[in-house]
Amino acid sequence: MKSFGFLSFGHYALPGQAGPGAKQTLQDTVEIARQADAIGVNGAYVRVHHFAPQFASPVALLSAMAAVTKNIEVGTGVLDMRYANPLQLAEDIATLDLLSDERVALGVSRGSPEPADKGWEAFGFTAAADNGADLARRNFERFMAALRGEGVATSAPLEKQYPRMYHPGIPLPVMPHAPGAARRVWWGAGSFDSAEQAARDGVNLMSSTLISEADGSSLGELQARQIQRYRDTWAEAGHDWQPRVSVSRSIFPIVDEQSRRMFGLQGGAEQIGSLGEGRQVTFGKTYAAEPDAIIEELAADPSIQAADTLMLTIPNQLGVDANVKILADFAEHIAPALGWVPAGS
Numbered sequence: 001m002k003s004f005g006f007l008s009f010g011h012y013a014l015p016g017q018a019g020p021g022a023k024q025t026l027q028d029t030v031e032i033a034r035q036a037d038a039i040g041v042n043g044a045y046v047r048v049h050h051f052a053p054q055f056a057s058p059v060a061l062l063s064a065m066a067a068v069t070k071n072i073e074v075g076t077g078v079l080d081m082r083y084a085n086p087l088q089l090a091e092d093i094a095t096l097d098l099l100s101d102e103r104v105a106l107g108v109s110r111g112s113p114e115p116a117d118k119g120w121e122a123f124g125f126t127a128a129a130d131n132g133a134d135l136a137r138r139n140f141e142r143f144m145a146a147l148r149g150e151g152v153a154t155s156a157p158l159e160k161q162y163p164r165m166y167h168p169g170i171p172l173p174v175m176p177h178a179p180g181a182a183r184r185v186w187w188g189a190g191s192f193d194s195a196e197q198a199a200r201d202g203v204n205l206m207s208s209t210l211i212s213e214a215d216g217s218s219l220g221e222l223q224a225r226q227i228q229r230y231r232d233t234w235a236e237a238g239h240d241w242q243p244r245v246s247v248s249r250s251i252f253p254i255v256d257e258q259s260r261r262m263f264g265l266q267g268g269a270e271q272i273g274s275l276g277e278g279r280q281v282t283f284g285k286t287y288a289a290e291p292d293a294i295i296e297e298l299a300a301d302p303s304i305q306a307a308d309t310l311m312l313t314i315p316n317q318l319g320v321d322a323n324v325k326i327l328a329d330f331a332e333h334i335a336p337a338l339g340w341v342p343a344g345s
Helices: 022-039 058-067 086-099 119-123 133-147 192-201 219-237 257-263 291-299 302-306 320-333
Strands: 003-008 043-046 073-076 104-109 185-189 204-207 245-253 271-274 280-283 286-289 309-314
Touching (some): 003 022, 003 320, 022 043, 022 058, 022 320, 043 058, 043 104, 058 086, 086 104, 086 133, 104 133, 185 192, 192 204, 204 219, 219 245, 245 257, 245 302, 257 320, 286 291, 291 302, 309 320
Parallel strands (some): 003 309, 043 073, 185 204, 204 245, 245 309
Antiparallel strands (some): 271 280
């Protein structure tokens, strides 16, 4: 592990419910990123969901985070490609990447189960598969082509152009173009097969707090096999650069009475369950212990040793102070023992 960041699921209370609302949650996330940047945390990532009280418009939020920080990477973990206009997204990400001095790391995927019935249709998209996998794939491929600067439209006849800029009939890319942004795209892979496809596609691998495999092995063992299959496929594909790999964990260092009161009862074992799609899923555990105990467990986790980036899922509804304390305690008491290199070093 060379870097670590926080991953916020962005839960907020609807009007009439207890807890911070959407406005407070968005503002808190920006402030957490600002303070995390000062600590040296490497990344600030947000989960994206539609038709749910969670983050849904990531580019605006990432822009706000980038505007108040200097070194921290801003990104998603993950953005649902079933809902994305691929060319608009390519323009937005390229613009943000240029404004932020190449600090965007966009995680994308097919998306997870959701409360809406084929909600992407309300956004104007159609899919053949019930889960929209074909739509996500189509949008992803078009997004990557646009982000890489490939032509995605054709110039008009000269008499129809205004202003007259191009020879007629030539391929046109979307603008602006951000060189290198395509190499900072991650695919959120929940299975071995999707990890191998990410390698063939030439994008980084983002493995989450669960994996759609269950054979009695630990999450770390399963993810380590997933990462190895990804890297083997990457080598076979012959890409000319080295990708990044991330894993996510829920970690609460117990370093004083305050953290003991807040998180002392949060620890738990891994579980096997379902996301309602017919496959068993291995869910990660929550780590809540003193630093030495957590260091020992994380050092023995083969997937954390195989990955270069660790994303800490944070309880965003607890507000700024509690979450910044989690990050600061991890940075001070745990991360250095795992090989952490602070952002901006």
